[in-house]
Amino acid sequence: xxxxxxxxxxxxxxxxxxxxxxxxxxxxxxxxxxxxxxxxxxxxxxxxxxxxxxxxxxxxxxxxxxxxxxxxxxxxxxxxxxxxxxxxxxxxxxxxxxxxxxxxxxxxxxxxxxxxxxxxxxxxxxxxxxxxxxxxxxxxxxxxxxxxxxxxxxxxxxxxxxxxxxxxxxxxxxxxxxxxxxxxxxxxxxxxxxxxxxxxxxxxxxxxxxxxxxxxxxxxxxxxxxxxxxxxxxxxxxxxxxxxxxxxxxxxxxxxxxxxxxxxxxxxxxxxxxxxxxxxxxxxxxxxxxxxxxxxxxxxxxxxxxxxxxxxxxxxxxxxxxxxxxxxxxxxxxxxxxxxxxxxxxxxxxxxxxxxxxxxxxxxxxxxxxxxxxxxxxxxxxxxxxxxxxxxxxxxxxxxxxxxxxxxxxxxxxxxxxxxx
Amino acid sequence: xxxxxxxxxxxxxxxxxxxxxxxxxxxxxxxxxxxxxxxxxxxxxxxxxxxxxxxxxxxxxxxxxxxxxxxxxxxxxxxxxxxxxxxxxxxxxxxxxxxxxxxxxxxxxx
Ligand SMILES: Cc1cc2nc3c(=O)[nH]c(=O)nc-3n(C[C@H](O)[C@H](O)[C@H](O)COP(=O)(O)OP(=O)(O)OC[C@H]3O[C@@H](n4cnc5c(N)ncnc54)[C@H](O)[C@@H]3O)c2cc1C
Ligand SMILES: [Zn+2]
Numbered sequence: 448x449x450x451x452x453x454x455x456x457x458x459x460x461x462x463x464x465x466x467x468x469x470x471x472x473x474x475x476x477x478x479x480x481x482x483x484x485x486x487x488x489x490x491x492x493x494x495x496x497x498x499x500x501x502x503x504x505x506x507x508x509x510x511x512x513x514x515x516x517x518x519x520x521x522x523x524x525x526x527x528x529x530x531x532x533x534x535x536x537x538x539x540x541x542x543x544x545x546x547x548x549x550x551x552x553x554x555x556x557x558x559x560x561x562x563x564x565x566x567x568x569x570x571x572x573x574x575x576x577x578x579x580x581x582x583x584x585x586x587x588x589x590x591x592x593x594x595x596x597x598x599x600x601x602x603x604x605x606x607x608x609x610x611x612x613x614x615x616x617x618x619x620x621x622x623x624x625x626x627x628x629x630x631x632x633x634x635x636x637x638x639x640x641x642x643x644x645x646x647x648x649x650x651x652x653x654x655x656x657x658x659x660x661x662x663x664x665x666x667x668x669x670x671x672x673x674x675x676x677x678x679x680x681x682x683x684x685x686x687x688x689x690x691x692x693x694x695x696x697x698x699x700x701x702x703x704x705x706x707x708x709x710x711x712x713x714x715x716x717x718x719x720x721x722x723x724x725x726x727x728x729x730x731x732x733x734x735x736x737x738x739x740x741x742x743x744x745x746x747x748x749x750x751x752x753x754x755x756x757x758x759x760x761x762x763x764x765x766x767x768x769x770x771x772x773x774x775x776x777x778x779x780x781x782x783x784x785x786x787x788x789x790x791x792x793x794x795x796x797x798x799x800x801x802x803x804x805x806x807x808x809x810x811x812x813x814x815x816x817x818x819x820x821x822x823x824x825x826x827x828x829x830x831x832x833x834x835x836x837x838x839x840x841x842x843x844x845x846x847x848x849x850x851x852x853x854x855x856x857x858x859x860x861x862x863x864x865x866x867x868x
Numbered sequence: 869x870x871x872x873x874x875x876x877x878x879x880x881x882x883x884x885x886x887x888x889x890x891x892x893x894x895x896x897x898x899x900x901x902x903x904x905x906x907x908x909x910x911x912x913x914x915x916x917x918x919x920x921x922x923x924x925x926x927x928x929x930x931x932x933x934x935x936x937x938x939x940x941x942x943x944x945x946x947x948x949x950x951x952x953x954x955x956x957x958x959x960x961x962x963x964x965x966x967x968x969x970x971x972x973x974x975x976x977x978x
Binding site: 692695705706707752754755756762852853 | 870883884887888890891904913914915916917920922940941942943
């Protein structure tokens with residue numbers, strides 16, 4: 448199976464051709480080779496961010512001697528566990544730049560990858576349910592307009608037209624208006640990982656699954672290799688892109704990160720008829736809601752407050768989230784919930800990510816996306832590829848270095864990221 | 869749901885009665901501290917996958933801060949102890965060693 452044939456282009460003609468052959472001729476979307484004993488670049492973690500980093504290393508810098516090493520299956524971490532909300536209405540300039548880059552890349556990603564990532568710019572609203580939120584979101588709208596990110600403030604009446612199932616006169620937290628980003632929406636999370644994986648494999652990169660990195664070998668302050676469950680793999684450069692396990696990878700290389708790992712969970716209801724064609728986030732009461740193409744209501748809430756690596760969250764938060772949403776969306780009160788799951792998210796103190804060089808030469812980290820990194824995957828991969836290729840950050844990554852914690856230069860997004868998403 | 873016993877009032881409290889307060893036993897850096905030391909004190913967390921010491925407040929009970937020893941990989945609780953301890957007391961260390969024979973304390977007590 449190793450250097451399997453390239454996957455071929457997907458098109459309507461390919462479907463017709465395969466239909467005539469009983470679909471017996473489809474190739475695997477990516478190869479599963481045995482690892483070589485060294486690569487120019489090793490990326491740890493085949494989540495969306497690791498795969499996108501690899502893709503833009505090849506595409507933008509012509510570096511294809513790359514292995515992406517994954518302890519489980521590709522996309523099996525937070526990338527395959529998130530609620531797929533995409534938006535770029537952040538407050539600070541560096542955030543707006545990288546999230547909006549990501550959104551622009553998402554807009555053309557299916558064509559770019561020749562893989563349908565089901566990007567659905569259905570619009571996104573963040574509800575203001577207190578006077579504080581009204582002021583906060585109006586400020587964000589002004590900031591976004593200066594940044595060239597189009598968002599608008601909508602009043603309660605307009606909001607009710609956009610979301611007919613909403614109850615704007617909730618007794619405890621009436622809906623006062625909202626921050627609306629018409630370009631926001633959702634995409635199919637697995638497809639994003641699979642699409643990038645297929646493109647990386649087509650460029651000749653190696654995706655090595657079921658291979659856990661257990662140690663990092665350095666010499667004179669420079670990275671030499673990683674030790675894995677499939678043996679030692681040498682490298683000139685190492686990118687750690689492992690979300691909730693970033694502290695563990697850093698420890699292997701002898702440094703610490705300003706990261707704490709906590710559980711974030713989500714749940715989906717039984718499928719129902721289409722009833723809501725936008726994404727709605729309610730940050731005061733801590734819940735958010737969208738409807739999947741299958742008809743399920745996709746629901747998320749807040750993180751647990753304590754460190755946890757078990758990929759399951761507390762029942763208390765399920766109850767809290769559902770209770771909060773029922774007031775604003777009374778019609779969901781009789782829905783049955785089908786599934787609930789958790790992911791381990793990597794939280795930083797300022798709720799902004801880290802794209803950085805590290806104390807070890809040749810090692811780069813991309814982490815700290817916490818509860819909101821799915822939306823950032825293409826922009827993050829773009830910026831990370833530049834950092835790895837050049838050895839120093841380009842304009843998109845420059846402000847997200849580790850040194851900001853020492854220098855007190857935080858990129859405070861605790862308002863924009865007020866709820867997990 | 870996480871259940872911890874408050875070492876002050878002895879009540880077995882579940883998570884909704886408690887407020888988490890992050891990594892325990894951090895040593896505050898004094899005015900003479902370097903930038904590196906301050907950065908370490910403020911931000912560089914162990915974030916251990918496994919044995920972890922943590923601050924909790926019995927928020928809807930006696931209101932006091934206490935410390936807990938638990939495993940972040942399994943959610944097992946090894947025990948709780950009063951916040952006045954500079955390091956986990958001997959019986960907590962013993963309870964952890966019972967469950968995790970390979971684990972060793974990474975502090976020294978003078
Ligand atoms: C419930 C939930 C809902 C969310 N909702 C949203 C949302 O609506 N919108 C949004 O933008 N974001 C959301 N997020 C956040 C988003 O999922 C993450 O920020 C993003 O997916 C992180 O991608 P990643 O590639 O960095 O990490 P991951 O996808 O977690 O990939 C990291 C990979 O590294 C691997 N790994 C770890 N250790 C090792 C090792 N030692 N050796 C080899 N491999 C290793 C893991 O197995 C994993 O596959 C949500 C997260 C959760 C959990
Ligand atoms: Zn008490």
